[in-house]
Amino acid sequence: MNNIGQIGEDLAGQYLLKKGYTILEQNLKAPFGEIDIIAEKKNCICFIEVKSRQSNKYGLPEEAITSIKKRKIIKVAQFYIKKKQIKNKLFRFDVISIKFDRYLLKEIRHITNAFIK
Amino acid sequence: MIAKLRSTALFGVDAFVVEVEIDVSNGLPSFNIVGLPDTAVQESKERVRSAIKNAEYQFPMQRITVNLAPANVKKEGPALDLPIAIGILIANNQINNFSYNKFIIIGEVSLNGQIRPVNGILSIALMARRKGFKNIIVPKENAPEAGIVDGINIYPISNLREVVRFLNKEIDILPINVDKKEIMRHSDDYQIDFSDVKGQNHAKRALEVAAAGSHNVIMIGPPGSGKTMLAQRIPTILPSLSLEESIEITRLYSVSNLSNRDCPIMTRRPFRSPHHTISNIGLIGGGRIPKPGEISMAHNGVLFLDELPEFNRSALESLRQPLESGKVTISRTLRSVTYLSNFMLIAAANPCPCGYFGDPVKQCTCTSNQIRKYRSKISGPLLDRIDIQIEVPRLDYRELANRNNHEDTSNTIRNRIEKSRNIQQIRFKKQSIFSNSQMNRKDIEKYCKLSKDGWALLNHAMDKLKLSARAYDKILKLSRTIADLGLSEEINISHLSEAIQYRSLDREDLI
Numbered sequence: 001m002n003n004i005g006q007i008g009e010d011l012a013g014q015y016l017l018k019k020g021y022t023i024l025e026q027n028l029k030a031p032f033g034e035i036d037i038i039a040e041k042k043n044c045i046c047f048i049e050v051k052s053r054q055s056n057k058y059g060l061p062e063e064a065i066t067s068i069k070k071r072k073i074i075k076v077a078q079f080y081i082k083k084k085q086i087k088n089k090l091f092r093f094d095v096i097s098i099k100f101d102r103y104l105l106k107e108i109r110h111i112t113n114a115f116i117k
Numbered sequence: 118m119i120a121k122l123r124s125t126a127l128f129g130v131d132a133f134v135v136e137v138e139i140d141v142s143n144g145l146p147s148f149n150i151v152g153l154p155d156t157a158v159q160e161s162k163e164r165v166r167s168a169i170k171n172a173e174y175q176f177p178m179q180r181i182t183v184n185l186a187p188a189n190v191k192k193e194g195p196a197l198d199l200p201i202a203i204g205i206l207i208a209n210n211q212i213n214n215f216s217y218n219k220f221i222i223i224g225e226v227s228l229n230g231q232i233r234p235v236n237g238i239l240s241i242a243l244m245a246r247r248k249g250f251k252n253i254i255v256p257k258e259n260a261p262e263a264g265i266v267d268g269i270n271i272y273p274i275s276n277l278r279e280v281v282r283f284l285n286k287e288i289d290i291l292p293i294n295v296d297k298k299e300i301m302r303h304s305d306d307y308q309i310d311f312s313d314v315k316g317q318n319h320a321k322r323a324l325e326v327a328a329a330g331s332h333n334v335i336m337i338g339p340p341g342s343g344k345t346m347l348a349q350r351i352p353t354i355l356p357s358l359s360l361e362e363s364i365e366i367t368r369l370y371s372v373s374n375l376s377n378r379d380c381p382i383m384t385r386r387p388f389r390s391p392h393h394t395i396s397n398i399g400l401i402g403g404g405r406i407p408k409p410g411e412i413s414m415a416h417n418g419v420l421f422l423d424e425l426p427e428f429n430r431s432a433l434e435s436l437r438q439p440l441e442s443g444k445v446t447i448s449r450t451l452r453s454v455t456y457l458s459n460f461m462l463i464a465a466a467n468p469c470p471c472g473y474f475g476d477p478v479k480q481c482t483c484t485s486n487q488i489r490k491y492r493s494k495i496s497g498p499l500l501d502r503i504d505i506q507i508e509v510p511r512l513d514y515r516e517l518a519n520r521n522n523h524e525d526t527s528n529t530i531r532n533r534i535e536k537s538r539n540i541q542q543i544r545f546k547k548q549s550i551f552s553n554s555q556m557n558r559k560d561i562e563k564y565c566k567l568s569k570d571g572w573a574l575l576n577h578a579m580d581k582l583k584l585s586a587r588a589y590d591k592i593l594k595l596s597r598t599i600a601d602l603g604l605s606e607e608i609n610i611s612h613l614s615e616a617i618q619y620r621s622l623d624r625e626d627l628i
Binding site for chain 2: 093116
């Protein structure tokens, strides 16, 4: 499973670069949580959670983000903003959901503004 | 940047100004509303977000804080959706040059950006005018009702884009114009008429007297004798509603979302007939969020309590104060609400539990104990406030079928009543009361003088019929009204004897 997750995150990174984003951080870890990718485009910093799935048997990939996870992401985001003293930027929480068929990429979906605080 | 604009909220029947402040700043995207919003106002967030997006404007992905001032008063209902949406668009510069002082904005938004009507718009418009506001932006369906108020511009709108373009001066909207005279012209458009009731002349006469002097009535009779039918037609003989009275009623109905949006002014006197299982709160008003009760819905109209003995004692008890003062005050911890409730009370009851005591055709099956117990339920302080007691017997079918009898129409009766009301208006010009039923001891001594024969008759009746002291004042008041109806300055013997007839329940040797 971790393997799929790792591949997914790499694929997500490549997708973002192709779309003109700058990758600021990958796998940012903090004591109370982590964020998969932090990317920036046009003055907007996006905190991105990547979810990979083999099948839809256990729900859509984006549905796997629980409110606990959301809270953690928000906390890490706040921590990052404080640490880097970021001012005058817009912020966004995104989800990139990747569907695999066996080990082959089937679909990438990028949901912007997936949730707010 | 902070955007500010003004809107309103309701408390009871009255509206108050709410300052809506919107702050959009950098930070993690969030959307919070503070200022004691109730659930509906909290849910505004979802409606506003969808509406702005669907109206093709930008919804800022920033930290949005909405404050509804004053911050310690609860705000209820979805009417603040529109001002919040507009505030957000001002704050991120999609609306420019907004003059905070010029407008009051109110409306509920749909997810697709359409604007929906709100309750209580008449109270809102009246309050806005009183506070000196010159313009209100209201949902289109509310405009006819708000338009009754003079001296303020009512701008009707139907969707979010329209409001934004109007405020950005890209389009023009004409304030609504309402022809009040035209509306009041339909003021006596009742579908029913007193002449619908065949026979029962005694009861009709009693109701005419009641309407003339604003006296309360109790009708006693077997099932099917026409008590309800008569009661329903009383509003048709009461004097026409003045514009002020109309506005009073409309405000109450508007706040309870009972008014008809197409014909927004209530031009007919209300007739309310609550079932006897009604709760105290349903009857008088109140509840956790104060709402007007049946007595307020009957303001300037008729409250009909059918099967009076079946109503619970405490509900009837709580009627006393409003009957006395014409209003009801409901207190809450922080504030009180006062609802107007000046109504005419018409009560109906059967003569006994089975309903046929005294009936010439059907046999009564009650024991005298049962009858006594039943009748005692109609006693007490409530009876104290009912001036006229009449019996409404069963009608002979021949009377029903008779087409030759000429029945007075409501119009005819109303003319007589209006004349007698004028007399009362002049009589009580310098006082705060307006009808004979409201006279106190001093007024009775002043206005209800009898001739020597009159006093003799009255005393004789008190003795012979064993009338209670309660009856005494009432007979005098009633004879004053009867004399007024006959356009007579003096109260003569025929007026007096008619008045005595209306005290049938006071006889102490009842059965």
